[in-house]
Amino acid sequence: MTLTVKVAEAKAHLSELLAKVEAGEEVIISRGPDPIARLSPLRKDNDVAAVIAEIKAGRNSFALAPVSLDEILDWKAEGRR
Numbered sequence: 001m002t003l004t005v006k007v008a009e010a011k012a013h014l015s016e017l018l019a020k021v022e023a024g025e026e027v028i029i030s031r032g033p034d035p036i037a038r039l040s041p042l043r044k045d046n047d048v049a050a051v052i053a054e055i056k057a058g059r060n061s062f063a064l065a066p067v068s069l070d071e072i073l074d075w076k077a078e079g080r081r
Helices: 005-010 012-020 048-060 070-077
Strands: 003-007 026-031 033-038
Touching: 003 005, 003 012, 005 012, 005 070, 012 026, 012 033
Parallel strands: 003 026
Antiparallel strands: 026 033
């Protein structure tokens, strides 16, 4: 879940916002209607599950069009002709 707060609210409630980030939420800080910063949990280097979840989320964010075999073969041969 993503929470958006304005700068003044972030300054007044930083400890509470950090607790939400530690719980896994993401916080966007905005100046007026414009987002300017993101608070998100740091990934631990040895947290394999978090890395896998991040990769899956990234893959799901792209709408991939089907690719034909001819396109794949063209990509493979690109630069070899």
